[in-house]
């Protein structure tokens with residue numbers, strides 16, 4: 001038996017996240033990282049979370065430190081109903097919401113509950129690496145669909161649905177990772193229609209929705225979902241703290257029940273204390289002012305990075321996001337962003353080569369830049385280093 005044959009077929013050929021590997025290389029002291037998707041340290045509300053935690057444990061510690069229900073804290077589920085209606089523009093009730101351990105878990109539960117090995121899943125091209133990793137671990141056939149500066153192309157999507165008969169579409173319609181682009185309203189409506197027409201389940205992943213710095217908020221795909229074919233995933237990672245690991249899933253009752261069963265064997269339940277902290281943010285109206293302050297900071301950082309990009313000769317074009325955490329850029333033909341990365345790290349700046357986000361690889365001259373995790377002087381310094389490196 002070859003050494004590899006010992007391990008599950010599921011994990012054969014699935015490499016660790018390239019980004020997490022790159023982190024190790026780029027985590028040298030002094031390297032400015034535009035690589036990860038971390039919130040700014042200044043945006044992590046440690047003081048408030050510390051006060052809330054102390055109070056919660058003092059008043060309700062015996063409940064919060066005990067095992068909890070897989071379905072989540074009932075009081076959080078109730079607090080999520082008006083939040084979801086206001087923020088994401090669709091109606092649900094407390095029983096239709098499952099608090100989860102980050103939206104990463106929501107997606108894995110959906111794949112557990114809804115797919116079998118060999119099923120086809122459609123994605124944007126490029127798409128979020130964490131999601132493609134989950135697809136591969138579930139042994140799905142990943143079919144990327146042509147996407148443009150407004151997200152998935154509707155003609156390409158309908159062709160792919162007809163051709164591949166997919167079980168699921170995974171999409172990040174708002175401030176997409178890695179491109180930062182946002183799908184316009186008509187495409188959102190059309191996706192809901194296609195889902196109903198072809199009995200396709202849409203997994204709508206929307207962790208960046210509230211991080212809007214310009215333009216007008218758009219309704220979600222779920223808003224148009226009259227046939228209950230959209231499973232919606234939200235997250236508090238980017239708006240409060242990724243370390244809390246709290247997100248939520250909203251989908252039709254039978255599918256939600258199956259996800260609860262899968263969650264029982266996965267982690268039993270999401271940490272009670274963390275759910276209660278998020279609930280306190282919602283009930284005490286702490287989230288809106290926090291998000292407003294974060295948006296002001298990130299909006300200025302985004303403008304600073306866009307301004308630097310517009311002056312860089314080595315960059316052929318780049319996206320102009322209205323929110324989120326990322327800008328995607330195209331270098332000149334023939335310039336390989338992976339090759340350039342080590343040179344950039346030597347100079348003191350890091351990014352993620354775009355090729356990793358394309359399920360079928362290629363697109364070697366692209367890269368993703370994060371602007372949330374560095375303050376303005378750091379962005380200016382890092383972009384000057386990148387400019388030097390790309391000019392060379």
Ligand SMILES: Cc1ncc(COP(=O)(O)O)c(C=O)c1O
Nearest residue numbers: 037102103104128177235237247
């Ligand atoms: C599109 C997308 N979905 C989900 C996640 C992970 O969210 P969570 O921390 O809630 O698991 C990320 C994190 O980068 C992301 O970019």
